[in-house]
Every structure is written in structure tokens, then in C-alpha cells.
Amino acid sequence: MTQLDHGKFSKMTTTFHTLLALDVFVLFFSGYSLMFNDELWWMVNLMGGATGVSAVHRIAGAGLLALIVFWMLMMVTTDTGRGNFREILPSKGDFDAFVQDVRFLLGSADERHPNARQFAGGTADEIPLLTYIGKGVVFIFAAELTLLTISGLLIWSKTGVMELMATKTAAAAFVTFHGLLGVIMLMGVMFHIFEHGFHPALYPVEVKAFIPKSMIPEQHDDDAEGTGIERLELSPSWNMASTVVGAMTVIGIVSVLLGSLFDEGYPVPREIAIGGGPTDILLTVGINMGVFVLLLGLVLQMYGNLLRVRWQKQLEQEASEPTTATDGGRVESEE
Amino acid sequence: MSYREHLPETEGYPRAAIAINALVAIAVTALILWWAADFAVFYEELFRIQPVAEGANAGVGSDWTSGNQIAWLDFLIAITHAADVIMGVFILFMVFLHWGAFRRLASRMRQPGDSGSSAVAADGGQVEGGTTAGDGTTTEDAAGDTVGDDGGETA
Numbered sequence: 329m330t331q332l333d334h335g336k337f338s339k340m341t342t343t344f345h346t347l348l349a350l351d352v353f354v355l356f357f358s359g360y361s362l363m364f365n366d367e368l369w370w371m372v373n374l375m376g377g378a379t380g381v382s383a384v385h386r387i388a389g390a391g392l393l394a395l396i397v398f399w400m401l402m403m404v405t406t407d408t409g410r411g412n413f414r415e416i417l418p419s420k421g422d423f424d425a426f427v428q429d430v431r432f433l434l435g436s437a438d439e440r441h442p443n444a445r446q447f448a449g450g451t452a453d454e455i456p457l458l459t460y461i462g463k464g465v466v467f468i469f470a471a472e473l474t475l476l477t478i479s480g481l482l483i484w485s486k487t488g489v490m491e492l493m494a495t496k497t498a499a500a501a502f503v504t505f506h507g508l509l510g511v512i513m514l515m516g517v518m519f520h521i522f523e524h525g526f527h528p529a530l531y532p533v534e535v536k537a538f539i540p541k542s543m544i545p546e547q548h549d550d551d552a553e554g555t556g557i558e559r560l561e562l563s564p565s566w567n568m569a570s571t572v573v574g575a576m577t578v579i580g581i582v583s584v585l586l587g588s589l590f591d592e593g594y595p596v597p598r599e600i601a602i603g604g605g606p607t608d609i610l611l612t613v614g615i616n617m618g619v620f621v622l623l624l625g626l627v628l629q630m631y632g633n634l635l636r637v638r639w640q641k642q643l644e645q646e647a648s649e650p651t652t653a654t655d656g657g658r659v660e661s662e663e
Numbered sequence: 664m665s666y667r668e669h670l671p672e673t674e675g676y677p678r679a680a681i682a683i684n685a686l687v688a689i690a691v692t693a694l695i696l697w698w699a700a701d702f703a704v705f706y707e708e709l710f711r712i713q714p715v716a717e718g719a720n721a722g723v724g725s726d727w728t729s730g731n732q733i734a735w736l737d738f739l740i741a742i743t744h745a746a747d748v749i750m751g752v753f754i755l756f757m758v759f760l761h762w763g764a765f766r767r768l769a770s771r772m773r774q775p776g777d778s779g780s781s782a783v784a785a786d787g788g789q790v791e792g793g794t795t796a797g798d799g800t801t802t803e804d805a806a807g808d809t810v811g812d813d814g815g816e817t818a
Contacts, residue, residue, distance in 0.1 A: 338675040390696060398688035406680045433763040440764065447768075461757070484699040498733045501740060508743040512750045519754050523761050528769035542675060557771055564775035574762045578755060585751040589744065 335536060335544030336457055338408065342540045342636075344399060349629050351391045356514060356622055358385035363507040364587050366608075367615040389480050396473060415457045418467075419443075422460035439555075447529040447555055465520055472513040479506040511588045515581045518618060521625035522577045526570040529560050538632035539639055573621065580618025587615050 337345070358381045361371035375381045403409040425443035432440050443460050458466065482489050482502060489499040524534040590611070 340676045340681055390692060393695060394688045394692040397691045398684050401684035401687055402676060402680065405684060406676050408676050429760055429764055432767065433760055435767075440768075444764075461761075481695065481699050484696070493733060493736070495732065498736055501733070501736050505736070505740050505743055508740065508747060511747045515751050515754045519758050519761075522758060526765060528765055528772055540675075557768060558773070560772050561777070562769050562772040562775055566769060570762070570765060570769075574758070577758055581751060581755055581758065585747060588747050 335539060335541035337536060337541060339540035339542060340402070342538055344395070345537050346629065346633060348392075348395055349625075351388050351395060352513075352517070353622060353626050354388040355385060355392060356510075356517070357619070358382075358388065359507065359510060360514065360584075360619070364584070364615050367587065367612040368619060371619070386484065389477075389484070392473070393477060393481075396477060412457070416463050416466055418460075418463055421456070422463060425460040445555065446524070446527050446534060447557060461523060465516065468516060469513060472509065472516075475509055476506065476513070479509065508588055511584055514584055514618070514622075517625065518577050518580050518621050521621055521628065522573060525625070525628050526566075526573060528562055528566050528570070529557050531563050531566050531569070533628045533632045533635070535632055535635050538629075538636045540636075543636075543640060543643060573624065576617045576621050579614050580621050583611055583614025584618050587611055 357371060358375060361368040361375065362378070362381055362385070365372055372378065372381055375384050403413050421441070421443045425441035428437050428441040429444050431437035432444075441460075442455050445455050446459060479502060482492070483499070483506060489502050493499050493502065524530070524537065525532055527534060590608075
């Protein structure tokens, strides 16, 4: 067992995560190929020009709206939802985990705090449902998605916002606000992909988000000390892969940040700005690297689902074999 | 179904709740989008030329050149720019923090091709630092858990 010993989410949650990820990726690809159209012109063409991109963005937006409303209802109307919500409220342990992570990086702490551990090893029970990063992701993404949905709805029909805001300029300013707001989430998702794809023990994808808890056998190695990470073998490609994708993540984040400052897309520029488009070759390369990280995230999330399917098949196969676990022990699923 | 027999009981979400909430969510979405689309009913008034209008937005097309006159919307954009920068720097810090932590964790793991002497191979594969020259059978025995040794490292 290397990766599957820390199942945490229910089947509904893992399915929701997949749908939300797919939808948000489509929103990013369509939305930011519009906002950074100078740098991502190829993506606009790929989605059928300005008309096609807007249509794709709106369809995905409708999907996001449905997903958000569904999730809010589940959190409010079910016991599990309310219970899980209590578990993700930030605690002092989360702040401690952040501080300890800094100390761990600097070498003054030997272990990561339980609230920071993605790889739980033998002590899974002591590890909270989410890391402090996981909680931050949930809260920041929730706030972002809410604001993006509201502003997105207001500009769904531009004439609608014009009616509210009196001028076309003001309505277009709302589009700018919507795009700038999403940049925070764009950067956050790049980090999210790096964090969950490139943990050395879980590389290339952390499967807890894809394989539901109900499909993962529990193991209680009471004699095991620590996380057991030293018993795992590092993948030969981890070093190179984490370095390349880490660099791309950093370059991508910096580039969309700069892009959002230069290319603000404000309807009436305060001064005439020349360039910032294909003339700015570094920005073009950087933003495309960021988009590549997103594409990689899309691939990894497909791979996570592929693993779930294969895992389920294996479980079904083992269950149908009468010789399995006749000694009363649990099935050893070593690989 | 049957494959779950040996698996632990877990607390999931009730099926009925999922189904009902999904339906409600789709209905609410349809309603909201209907409402959003209905905004467009008054578009005619918006595009009407108002040559006698006075003030900052007077004249044909002047709303495009005079810029956004709504102060709070301007402020909203400014503050979002600031939030982008602050959050961007923070996220970058988080990337480096985790990148570093991952490298520390990776250095604790058994390195690729390292046939590790410790007590892995609980499945009866070879454990001892023997590994002499017999590469044929031993690697197959232990293929389940240990190394996946390609032999290249030791040569």
C-alpha cells in the first residue's frame, strides 16, 4: 500500500470534485483565452473564435451554477454535509501546521504537522480530513466561485448589466472585474495541481480525490511508527518532473499575474497602451506555460479517474475469487 | 456491490438527498438563467441615441470615451488588482514552501533503484542484503512490493 491508505472522501464528493474540475477547467480555458487573447490566440481559434468561446464559457457557466447550488444544498440538507462542514472549519492546528511547514523547510522541524500531511501512512486516524492547504483551497475557491458566479450572471446578458450600470463602459468594467477576480483562482488552481500531483509519495496524482473512501480497505498498522514514507521508493522520474512542473507553475503564476496587470482589458484605457500582446514574447511564453500546467491538471484528473476504474475492477475481481482472504484476515492489496 | 463486502462501513450521503438536490439545483439554475436572460428586455432603451443628454455621459457614443463614471466599480477593480497581487505573492510563497517540503520528503524515501535493506518485502520476497548476483528469480519474487529493480543501478 502506498497511495490508497488514506481514503477520505465519499463517492459523492469524489464525483463532484471531478465534475467541478472539468467544468472549471473549461471555464478557465474559454475565459482566459478571451482575457489573454493576445497570448492565447490559438486557443480562441481552437474553440471557434470569439462566438464559440463565449458560447463554451456560458454553457460551462450554467454547469457551474448547477454544481454550486447542488453542493450548497447537500451541505445544508444532509447530516454528512453538515458534519463535514464542521470538520473543515479552520482551527489553531492549521495555523500551527503552516508555521511548522516553514520550519520543516528550514530544517528546524523533523516532521510535518498532522494538519499538513497529505501522505498519512500508518497513522491515518490522526490526520484531519483536509490539510490546512486543503481547507484554504475550499474556502478561497468557495468565495471566489460565489463572486465569479454573481458577477458572471450579471454580465451573462451585457444589456442587463448596462441597464443596471447606466453605461456600456460600466458594464464592460464589470467584465474586467470578473476576469481579474478569476486570476486569483487561476493561480490557486496551478498551485493545487502542483501540490496534489507532485508530492513525492503520491506522484503522479493523489488518488484520494478520485477513489472514494468506501472503496478503500482500512489498514491499522498499530506497530508502525511515523508516516512510513521512508519505506516507499521514490519514482525515478519524480525529480525531473517536479522540477519542470514546479518551474512551469511558478512561471505560469507570475505570468498571469503580470498579464492581469498589463492586459487589464479595461474598456477605456486610462492611457494608450501599445504592446502587451504577441510583441511581449516572454509574457506569451509564460502565460502559455501556465495554460500547459492547467492542461496537465486536466490530464492528471483523467488519470485519477482511470485509476479508480481499474481499482474497482480489481476489487470486483478479487471479490469474485473464492480463495481470497479465507483466513479471516483482510485482503492484502499490496499494489 | 459484492466487492464491497470486505470494505469498511463508511458514512456517505443518502441517495435520495443526492437525487432531490440535483433536481432542485438544475431547476434553480434554470430559473436564475431565465431571470438573467430576461434582463435583455429593455435593451432598446439602452441603445437609443440621446443627443440632448447632458453631463458626463452626454452625446452619441460619449459613454465609451468618457470612461467609467461609477466610483465603486472603479474601486472594485482597483481592489481586485491589489488582491491579485497579494494573493499571487502568497500563492507563490506556498508553491516554494511545498516544493521545498516535497524535496525534503523525497530525500527520506528510498531512492530509485535502491534495493533497501530494511524490513520491507513482507510478502516473502528477499530482504537481506544478499542480492548477490542472482538477479533472475529474486526480482520476480519481490516484484510486488520492493524495488522493481532494473539492475541498472548496481552494475
